[in-house]
Amino acid sequence: MKNLFDIRGRVVVVTGGAGILGRSICVYLAGQGARVAVLDRDEKAGEALVGEIRAAGGDALFFATDVLNREVLVSNREAILGAWGQIDILLNAAGGNMGGATIAPDKSFLDLEIEAFRKVVDLNLFGTVLPTTVFGEAMTARRKGVIVNFCSESALRPLTRVVGYGAAKAAIANYTKYMAAELAMKFSPEMRVNAIVPGFLLTNQNRALLFTADGQPTARTDKILRNTPMDRFGESKELLGTLLWLTSNEAASFVTGIVVPVDGGFSAYSGV
Numbered sequence: 001m002k003n004l005f006d007i008r009g010r011v012v013v014v015t016g017g018a019g020i021l022g023r024s025i026c027v028y029l030a031g032q033g034a035r036v037a038v039l040d041r042d043e044k045a046g047e048a049l050v051g052e053i054r055a056a057g058g059d060a061l062f063f064a065t066d067v068l069n070r071e072v073l074v075s076n077r078e079a080i081l082g083a084w085g086q087i088d089i090l091l092n093a094a095g096g097n098m099g100g101a102t103i104a105p106d107k108s109f110l111d112l113e114i115e116a117f118r119k120v121v122d123l124n125l126f127g128t129v130l131p132t133t134v135f136g137e138a139m140t141a142r143r144k145g146v147i148v149n150f151c152s153e154s155a156l157r158p159l160t161r162v163v164g165y166g167a168a169k170a171a172i173a174n175y176t177k178y179m180a181a182e183l184a185m186k187f188s189p190e191m192r193v194n195a196i197v198p199g200f201l202l203t204n205q206n207r208a209l210l211f212t213a214d215g216q217p218t219a220r221t222d223k224i225l226r227n228t229p230m231d232r233f234g235e236s237k238e239l240l241g242t243l244l245w246l247t248s249n250e251a252a253s254f255v256t257g258i259v260v261p262v263d264g265g266f267s268a269y270s271g272v
Contacts, residue, residue: 004251005244008033011084012247013076015067015131016094018045020203021150024236025091025243030058032244034089037080039065039131067094067127073134087138089146089247092128096120101164109163117164124168125175132179143188148246149176149195151259156197156267173259180257192256194246199263200224202233227271230264238262 012029016022017038023045030036030053038060040046046062053060061083063076080087100116103109128149139145153159154166155173176195183191202210210221210233217225225231242262245251261267 002250005248006033006250007089007244007247009035010088010247011035011037011080011086012089012091013037013039013080013087013131013135014091014093015039015065015127016092017062018042018049019093021198021201021236021239022091022093023049025093025240026060027053027056027058028237028240029243029247030060031056034059035084036060037076037084037087038062039067039076039094041066067131068122070130070134073131077134077138081138086142087135087145090131090135090139090148091243091247092131092147092149094127094131095124095150095168097162097165102161103163104161112163117167120164121168121171124165125171128172129175136183139191140183140187144190144249146191146247146249147179147183147193148243149193151176151195151197153197153199153261153263153266155259156261176259177257184256190249192246192252194252194256195259196239196242196246197259197261197263197267198236198239199234199261199266200228201236203236224266227269228264228266229269232264234262234264 012034014022014026017026018040026036026038026049038046038049043064050060050062063079065076066072098116098120100113101120132147149172151173152169154162155169158166176193180193183193210218239262242260
Protein backbone atom coordinates (compact mmCIF):
# COMPACT_ATOMS: atom_id res chain seq x y z
CA MET A 1 0.00 0.00 0.00
CA LYS A 2 1.24 3.49 -0.85
CA ASN A 3 2.69 5.53 2.04
CA LEU A 4 0.30 8.45 2.47
CA PHE A 5 2.88 10.43 4.45
CA ASP A 6 5.85 10.20 2.10
CA ILE A 7 7.62 13.57 1.74
CA ARG A 8 10.96 12.26 0.50
CA GLY A 9 12.68 14.66 -1.88
CA ARG A 10 10.30 17.53 -1.28
CA VAL A 11 11.79 20.97 -0.62
CA VAL A 12 10.61 22.51 2.63
CA VAL A 13 11.29 26.14 3.56
CA VAL A 14 11.08 26.81 7.31
CA THR A 15 11.20 30.41 8.52
CA GLY A 16 12.33 30.70 12.12
CA GLY A 17 13.96 27.35 11.42
CA ALA A 18 16.62 27.65 14.13
CA GLY A 19 14.11 28.61 16.83
CA ILE A 20 12.68 26.44 19.57
CA LEU A 21 9.89 24.90 17.47
CA GLY A 22 11.57 25.35 14.10
CA ARG A 23 14.61 23.35 15.11
CA SER A 24 12.70 20.19 16.03
CA ILE A 25 10.58 20.54 12.88
CA CYS A 26 13.63 20.83 10.61
CA VAL A 27 15.35 17.82 12.18
CA TYR A 28 12.20 15.71 11.90
CA LEU A 29 11.33 16.59 8.30
CA ALA A 30 14.92 16.04 7.18
CA GLY A 31 14.73 12.66 8.89
CA GLN A 32 11.67 11.91 6.78
CA GLY A 33 13.69 12.54 3.63
CA ALA A 34 12.70 16.13 2.87
CA ARG A 35 15.25 18.68 1.69
CA VAL A 36 15.09 21.44 4.30
CA ALA A 37 15.91 25.11 3.82
CA VAL A 38 16.49 26.55 7.29
CA LEU A 39 15.78 30.30 7.31
CA ASP A 40 16.63 32.30 10.42
CA ARG A 41 18.30 35.50 11.63
CA ASP A 42 20.67 33.56 13.85
CA GLU A 43 23.43 32.39 11.52
CA LYS A 44 25.37 30.53 14.19
CA ALA A 45 22.36 28.52 15.34
CA GLY A 46 21.21 27.93 11.76
CA GLU A 47 24.55 26.65 10.53
CA ALA A 48 24.87 24.41 13.59
CA LEU A 49 21.43 22.96 12.91
CA VAL A 50 22.27 22.24 9.27
CA GLY A 51 25.48 20.56 10.40
CA GLU A 52 23.51 18.36 12.77
CA ILE A 53 21.02 17.39 10.04
CA ARG A 54 23.79 16.54 7.58
CA ALA A 55 25.67 14.52 10.18
CA ALA A 56 22.53 12.40 10.57
CA GLY A 57 22.36 11.84 6.81
CA GLY A 58 19.82 14.53 5.98
CA ASP A 59 19.84 17.23 3.31
CA ALA A 60 19.66 20.85 4.50
CA LEU A 61 20.87 24.34 3.68
CA PHE A 62 20.93 27.46 5.84
CA PHE A 63 19.95 30.94 4.64
CA ALA A 64 20.24 34.05 6.78
CA THR A 65 16.97 35.91 6.42
CA ASP A 66 14.73 38.73 7.54
CA VAL A 67 11.06 37.85 7.22
CA LEU A 68 10.19 41.56 7.05
CA ASN A 69 12.54 42.31 4.15
CA ARG A 70 11.19 41.36 0.73
CA GLU A 71 14.57 41.74 -1.01
CA VAL A 72 16.24 39.34 1.40
CA LEU A 73 13.40 36.84 1.02
CA VAL A 74 13.57 37.01 -2.78
CA SER A 75 17.32 36.38 -2.57
CA ASN A 76 16.62 33.37 -0.31
CA ARG A 77 14.03 32.06 -2.76
CA GLU A 78 16.32 32.34 -5.77
CA ALA A 79 19.16 30.62 -3.90
CA ILE A 80 16.88 27.74 -2.91
CA LEU A 81 15.59 27.39 -6.47
CA GLY A 82 19.17 27.46 -7.70
CA ALA A 83 20.12 24.65 -5.34
CA TRP A 84 17.07 22.41 -5.58
CA GLY A 85 14.97 23.70 -8.48
CA GLN A 86 11.65 23.88 -6.66
CA ILE A 87 9.85 24.85 -3.46
CA ASP A 88 7.13 22.45 -2.33
CA ILE A 89 6.32 23.45 1.23
CA LEU A 90 6.51 26.66 3.27
CA LEU A 91 6.28 26.57 7.06
CA ASN A 92 5.85 30.08 8.50
CA ALA A 93 7.32 29.39 11.93
CA ALA A 94 8.97 32.77 12.54
CA GLY A 95 7.39 34.88 15.26
CA GLY A 96 7.71 36.10 18.80
CA ASN A 97 6.61 38.54 21.46
CA MET A 98 8.04 41.43 23.47
CA GLY A 99 7.30 42.85 26.88
CA GLY A 100 5.98 46.23 25.77
CA ALA A 101 3.20 44.57 23.75
CA THR A 102 1.87 42.74 26.81
CA ILE A 103 -0.28 43.95 29.70
CA ALA A 104 0.92 42.74 33.10
CA PRO A 105 -1.60 42.05 35.89
CA ASP A 106 -0.73 45.34 37.62
CA LYS A 107 -1.09 47.34 34.37
CA SER A 108 -3.92 48.22 31.97
CA PHE A 109 -4.38 48.90 28.28
CA LEU A 110 -3.42 52.51 29.02
CA ASP A 111 0.14 51.32 29.66
CA LEU A 112 0.49 49.53 26.33
CA GLU A 113 3.53 50.55 24.29
CA ILE A 114 2.14 51.13 20.82
CA GLU A 115 5.51 50.84 19.07
CA ALA A 116 6.11 47.47 20.73
CA PHE A 117 2.59 46.41 19.75
CA ARG A 118 3.34 47.40 16.14
CA LYS A 119 6.62 45.47 16.12
CA VAL A 120 4.93 42.32 17.39
CA VAL A 121 2.19 42.60 14.77
CA ASP A 122 4.81 43.22 12.09
CA LEU A 123 6.89 40.19 13.06
CA ASN A 124 4.03 37.74 13.47
CA LEU A 125 1.57 38.91 10.81
CA PHE A 126 3.71 40.53 8.12
CA GLY A 127 6.44 38.00 8.91
CA THR A 128 3.95 35.45 7.60
CA VAL A 129 2.41 37.48 4.78
CA LEU A 130 5.72 38.46 3.15
CA PRO A 131 7.25 34.95 3.03
CA THR A 132 3.93 33.60 1.76
CA THR A 133 3.96 36.14 -1.07
CA VAL A 134 7.60 35.54 -2.01
CA PHE A 135 7.78 31.75 -1.74
CA GLY A 136 4.18 31.34 -2.85
CA GLU A 137 5.16 32.89 -6.18
CA ALA A 138 7.46 29.94 -6.84
CA MET A 139 4.59 27.59 -6.01
CA THR A 140 2.14 29.33 -8.33
CA ALA A 141 4.58 28.84 -11.21
CA ARG A 142 4.24 25.06 -10.70
CA ARG A 143 0.56 25.22 -9.71
CA LYS A 144 1.18 23.17 -6.59
CA GLY A 145 2.45 23.70 -3.08
CA VAL A 146 1.64 23.60 0.62
CA ILE A 147 1.77 26.41 3.17
CA VAL A 148 1.40 25.89 6.91
CA ASN A 149 1.11 28.94 9.14
CA PHE A 150 1.70 28.97 12.88
CA CYS A 151 -1.17 30.30 14.93
CA SER A 152 -1.75 30.42 18.69
CA GLU A 153 -4.31 29.63 21.36
CA SER A 154 -4.64 33.40 21.68
CA ALA A 155 -6.06 33.44 18.14
CA LEU A 156 -8.92 31.15 19.13
CA ARG A 157 -9.89 33.04 22.26
CA PRO A 158 -8.23 36.00 23.97
CA LEU A 159 -5.67 35.24 26.65
CA THR A 160 -4.63 37.69 29.32
CA ARG A 161 -1.40 39.68 28.91
CA VAL A 162 -0.51 38.86 25.29
CA VAL A 163 -2.66 41.48 23.55
CA GLY A 164 -0.31 42.29 20.66
CA TYR A 165 0.67 38.71 20.00
CA GLY A 166 -2.95 37.56 20.21
CA ALA A 167 -4.13 40.22 17.77
CA ALA A 168 -1.46 39.22 15.24
CA LYS A 169 -2.16 35.51 15.55
CA ALA A 170 -5.91 36.05 15.20
CA ALA A 171 -5.16 37.86 11.95
CA ILE A 172 -3.08 34.88 10.80
CA ALA A 173 -6.02 32.55 11.38
CA ASN A 174 -8.16 34.73 9.12
CA TYR A 175 -5.35 35.12 6.56
CA THR A 176 -4.91 31.34 6.43
CA LYS A 177 -8.54 30.81 5.45
CA TYR A 178 -8.48 33.65 2.96
CA MET A 179 -5.36 32.35 1.26
CA ALA A 180 -6.70 28.80 1.09
CA ALA A 181 -9.57 30.00 -1.10
CA GLU A 182 -7.41 32.49 -3.01
CA LEU A 183 -4.84 29.94 -4.12
CA ALA A 184 -7.22 27.06 -4.79
CA MET A 185 -9.63 29.12 -6.89
CA LYS A 186 -7.24 31.44 -8.73
CA PHE A 187 -4.25 29.15 -9.22
CA SER A 188 -4.75 25.46 -8.49
CA PRO A 189 -6.65 23.12 -6.15
CA GLU A 190 -3.25 21.51 -5.57
CA MET A 191 -2.21 24.58 -3.59
CA ARG A 192 -3.23 24.24 0.05
CA VAL A 193 -2.95 26.56 3.06
CA ASN A 194 -3.58 25.51 6.65
CA ALA A 195 -2.46 26.56 10.13
CA ILE A 196 -1.40 24.72 13.24
CA VAL A 197 -2.13 25.97 16.75
CA PRO A 198 0.49 24.77 19.21
CA GLY A 199 -0.96 24.46 22.67
CA PHE A 200 0.95 25.37 25.81
CA LEU A 201 4.38 23.83 25.43
CA LEU A 202 6.95 23.86 28.20
CA THR A 203 10.22 25.25 26.81
CA ASN A 204 13.30 26.95 28.19
CA GLN A 205 11.89 30.20 26.80
CA ASN A 206 8.74 30.19 28.94
CA ARG A 207 9.80 28.07 31.90
CA ALA A 208 10.27 31.12 34.15
CA LEU A 209 6.68 32.19 33.44
CA LEU A 210 5.26 28.80 34.29
CA PHE A 211 7.38 27.67 37.23
CA THR A 212 9.11 29.40 40.10
CA ALA A 213 12.86 29.09 40.71
CA ASP A 214 12.23 26.17 43.09
CA GLY A 215 10.07 24.33 40.53
CA GLN A 216 6.63 25.21 41.84
CA PRO A 217 3.86 26.01 39.32
CA THR A 218 2.93 29.66 39.00
CA ALA A 219 -0.65 30.93 39.16
CA ARG A 220 -0.68 31.09 35.34
CA THR A 221 0.32 27.43 35.15
CA ASP A 222 -2.54 26.50 37.47
CA LYS A 223 -5.01 28.33 35.21
CA ILE A 224 -3.65 26.70 32.06
CA LEU A 225 -3.72 23.16 33.42
CA ARG A 226 -7.17 23.56 34.98
CA ASN A 227 -8.42 24.35 31.49
CA THR A 228 -6.50 21.62 29.69
CA PRO A 229 -8.43 18.32 29.83
CA MET A 230 -5.22 16.30 29.36
CA ASP A 231 -3.84 18.10 32.47
CA ARG A 232 -0.30 18.65 31.22
CA PHE A 233 1.87 20.78 28.97
CA GLY A 234 2.69 19.58 25.50
CA GLU A 235 6.07 18.89 23.95
CA SER A 236 7.29 20.26 20.64
CA LYS A 237 7.59 16.74 19.24
CA GLU A 238 3.82 16.38 19.59
CA LEU A 239 3.33 18.88 16.75
CA LEU A 240 5.25 16.78 14.26
CA GLY A 241 2.57 14.25 13.35
CA THR A 242 0.07 16.99 12.55
CA LEU A 243 2.66 18.87 10.49
CA LEU A 244 3.52 15.74 8.52
CA TRP A 245 -0.18 15.19 7.82
CA LEU A 246 -0.78 18.78 6.69
CA THR A 247 2.28 18.78 4.42
CA SER A 248 1.48 15.44 2.80
CA ASN A 249 -0.06 15.78 -0.66
CA GLU A 250 -1.67 12.36 -0.31
CA ALA A 251 -2.85 12.23 3.31
CA ALA A 252 -4.20 15.82 3.31
CA SER A 253 -5.05 16.23 -0.38
CA PHE A 254 -8.58 17.53 0.40
CA VAL A 255 -7.60 19.58 3.45
CA THR A 256 -7.25 23.35 3.13
CA GLY A 257 -8.29 26.42 5.09
CA ILE A 258 -8.31 24.79 8.52
CA VAL A 259 -6.73 25.88 11.80
CA VAL A 260 -5.73 22.78 13.76
CA PRO A 261 -5.22 22.94 17.54
CA VAL A 262 -2.66 20.57 19.05
CA ASP A 263 -3.37 21.53 22.62
CA GLY A 264 -4.51 18.69 24.85
CA GLY A 265 -8.12 19.87 24.55
CA PHE A 266 -7.57 23.44 25.81
CA SER A 267 -9.52 25.02 22.95
CA ALA A 268 -12.39 22.54 23.37
CA TYR A 269 -13.03 23.09 27.09
CA SER A 270 -14.97 25.97 28.60
CA GLY A 271 -13.78 25.30 32.13
CA VAL A 272 -17.27 24.31 33.24
